Amino acid sequence: MAEVVGNGVQVSHSNLGYGLVLLGLLAATFAAFVGLWSGLTRRETLLPWVRGAVYTFSGSMILSNLTMIHALFFDDFSVKYVAQVGSKATPPIFKVVSLWSALEGSILFWGMILAVYLLVFTLMYRKAQGRFVQLSLGIMAAVAVFFAFLIAGPANPWTAIPNPLSDGPGPNPLLQNHPLMIIHPPMLYLGYVGMTVPFGIASGALLSGEITAAWMMPLRKWSMVPFLFLSIGIILGSWWAYAVLGWGGYWAWDPVENAALLPWIAITAFLHSTMVLERKGSLKLWTLALGLAAFVLTIVGTFMTRSGVFNSVHSFTQSEIGPTFLKFIVIIFVFSFVLLVVRGGKLQSDSPLESVASREGSILLNNLAFAALLFTVLLGTIFPLVQEALFNKRISVGEPYFNAMSMPCWILILFLMGVGPMMPWGKAEPDLVLKQLLVPGAGALVGLAASMALGARNPWAIGVYTLAGFVAMVTLRELFLPAQSRMQESKENPFTALVRSASKARRRFGGYVVHLGIVGIAVAVAASSTAKVHVSGTVKVGETLEVAGHKVRFDGLSSGSEPHRTWTGADVTVIFPGGSEAVHHGLKAPRMNFYERQTDPVGSPMVDEGALRDVYVSLMAFDSKTPSATFNAWVFPLVGWIWYAIPVLVLGSIIALWPQGRRREEREAPAKAIPQGSA
Amino acid sequence: MIALSLALALVAGDYAPARQGLEPLDAQREARVMKLGKVLRCAVCQGLSIADSPASMARAQLDKVRELVAEGKTDQEVMDYFVARYGEWALLEPTTNGLNGLLWLGPVVLLVVGLLVIVSLVKKRAPGELAPQAPAAAADDPFLAQVRAELEK
């Protein structure tokens, strides 16, 4: 792949890609130093230099990634990373996916996403005041320095191989097995890397000592972005696990899953406490600490999946980058901590808490629940390491622990999702709250009655359904009541009323839409985990396996081959209780895939998706002489609602993030308010 | 190439590492088996329980649980069988002994302390001090005010 250019200089993928990384490292270092120094010493004239350096970093990082994609696409096995994950037989789309399928490539990809974030941030604030941009960008560029350094040194994918082989092993078969793998990691990375921006802004605010709306507004907005992508990434990841791993579950509290959940918990808590900060001027220290923690936890999570010290389904192989990551964690941890302690005095609360029975009180409780959840997940994930380091004792902390310990927190959070919006800021008047309770109370009763009628027996599940009915009604009322009053007062048609009321308070409206999605997920998780039905057995051709009224008929074995794998499937027909049939033959059948360079087969389950239930069949073994097949079959009620919630979360987040057309401050509203006591 | 020919052989022949397991016990004892299966870690998987894992070794282990339950062993004896082979590593639900206590108590302590902090944050007003302007506090939430106005009609 080497080409001779001009006067005999050889340009290879390796040289070009690595050169671009070095240029990016240089530019990021310059941006970090100049940005922080000029921001702290108030030299606004240097801002164009910072911007220029950021553009250079972004440009070179993006080009370096494009070079790698080119190298992967054209099978240039003289590049170390291509030799490691590439193969000629890999289908083109998975050649691109290979970019993030192994350690070095995933760090390179991280660098590109960071470059895109920095680019967008710089372009968005090209007219903003100097100090904000200088300090925020300075911190973000410092993070970029770390990643560029990783790519240039410990995780260098660009090493040239002098005598390249003519073919490579291809990426991990698990990653080639499902189209979700194309979209899921980029979403997750957009979430992870996106945490850099709120970290930059929050650190910048603390460095400058100005905790003002000018800093808080962008901080909130930029926290929504990683929240959204991380939510999507986590849900898609669980969907992938469900659709590919074949054990009939979507969440196993695996370290890699916990690694994504930790920053999600922190940023979600942040998005709630920031409301208290904005309205009451209190919880400043706590809110900023959550914002910083979300980033630190992102790096901790990345360390977990890439250091090779955690046992996990998708952890990358043992690597050299663990110690480097650990040092970075220490640096950002100390930096955040010192910043908070030193600036703590400036973060005095403007107004005290009057009552726990208030909006701010419910948000405090929400934050407590999230904090307990965060602590549980973090503790459970690292505890085996602690036991081994201190007592040389190997223990496991698995699903039973995490389920038992996190369940009360989740229930409390769900409860507060209903109670919180009913509480006024300041102090709640009991009779007023009680008056509001009628409609949501009815919702709770419907949830309870429906769960009893459908035969739910698990007390946790019944609790979730009841609370879901309650929260759904509260949320719907918050969403539609303003529109209804507009319809009555201004005689607007329903659609106009809804759009106008929503656009007047986008964050509130968007937030409640997200809540609706979360309610859907809560119901889906409760139903699919407590009301699933599982059957396993061996059947001959023509025989059926019955699971929860659904019959799975074995129609015979089929097989096929593709360039990178051969497979054997057990063709099945699902016969529904109503008598209708769904045929799952060939590639749609539960299969075993045999990859060219892997000895163990990789199973693919068959999933017959439905709005109310999924029929899920895994092939465990087959015998071509009889012929017979051994299946694991499940019926999962409502499980699809988890993934169907993604568009709702996206819609809500987009509404919340949609730029306000005219800068109309909400302050003008109080004129319409009526005194609370007048009832 | 070796792997490919192996794969082809398997496609032509059969893949049967997973032998048929034992028949399930009666409903009551089978429920016990599944409950135990949920807390025992599969030896060849990544952190899955032997009840969840599709690996054939996990089903052999689950069969062992069935066998031990059928012999009339208690839950503790069944778990001890696996601990004798794999140590406490085999238990997905960690014990409460020693340092593990921290694992179970830590989050609870955090919740309790957090609750106390929140309660202590509620400002105790001196008798002479002005009552809080609750109406004003409510008023800076135009939506809530609107909602309330709606309710009181």
Added chain:
Amino acid sequence: MSKTAWALFAVLGVALGAMWLVFHKSFGNDPHAVPFELAGKPAPRFTMKRLDTGELVKLEDFIGRPIVLNFWATWCGPCKEEHPVLQWAYQKWQRDVVFLGVVFEDTEENTKAFLVQNGSSWPQLYDPKSTVAVDFGVAGVPETYFINRSGVIVGKYPYPIDPQTMTKRISEILQ
């Protein structure tokens, strides 16, 4: 700086120290390694069918002689790799040491076809429901167990075995 700040920094220092210690001790450990607690304990008893002759073989049949017990399956690539090493070891130590292969998670036909193709002079036992494997605390294929004269498991090697390891481990059970 206030006293609270110093106290907080002290807490930070301790937390960082603990974190550093824990993670540093973890580097290099294989998180996928499965603990094995049967070393030094008597080997579990078993009765398995010999694949070539069909006779039942018991652990007690070999009391007083050291045993090398190799768990494997035909679909496992590394098992194929270590097959010649076992062959070599059997030739070398067959007078002093009992060599037993245990095939689990596999079919009889597969195994017989494999043995015809690759050859095997030492007895192969068949564990159709993997019960013996579970009793021995097997955590993958291939695994080789070393049992001394008094029937105590001295240790196991949970990877494809190589001649050096085989020599070293056999000398341990010959003592």
